[in-house]
Amino acid sequence: MRYNIAKRTPTTFLDDFFNDDFYFPRTNYGSQIDVYQENNKYVVEIDLPGFKREEIDIQFNNDVLTVKADHKEEEVNENKKYYYRSRKVNSFMRQIRFNGIDSGMIQAGFNEGVLKVELPIKEVNEVVNRIEIK
Incomplete structure (x- = not known):
């Protein structure tokens, strides 16, 4: 008896169709x-491949790091005949909550499509206060 492990059903074809970026382009991709x-x-x-440094915005407010990136659509060249065009607009936004960050010392760098943000942890000098019982 032979088994066909690559068996495709009609629902598989529909799933492939609706999950294909060619038919339904996505503007917010999961980096x-x-x-x-x-x-x-x-x-x-x-x-963040394909983004330029000036297209990326980083903010830290109320213990939340927000990273946004917007890649604007390039001008359409009338001399080019596009058969498939999916590099129109890309956007990205992610928020991450951190506690105990020294917000004045946050640093960021962008190299070869990778954004690196360093968030220094505040030094906590725990003071013990002795409370007198009355």
Whole structure:
């Protein structure tokens, strides 16, 4: 008896059709992101291929890091005949909550399509107050 593990059903074809970017382009794609702690800081690395440095906006407000990137549509060249065009508009937005960040010391860099944001953790000097019982 032989089994066909690559069997395709009508629903598989429909799923492939509706999940194909050719037919339904997506403007907000899921960029890969890593968040980790290294020494005395949190590090966020986000893959943003195709974006330029000036298209990326980073803000830190009320313990929330917000990263936005908007890639505007390039001018259409009348001399080109496009058969397929999916590089029109890309946008990305991600918010991550952090506690205990020294917001004045946050640093960011963008190299080869990877955004790296370093968020230093505040030094906490825990003071113990002895309370007198009356």
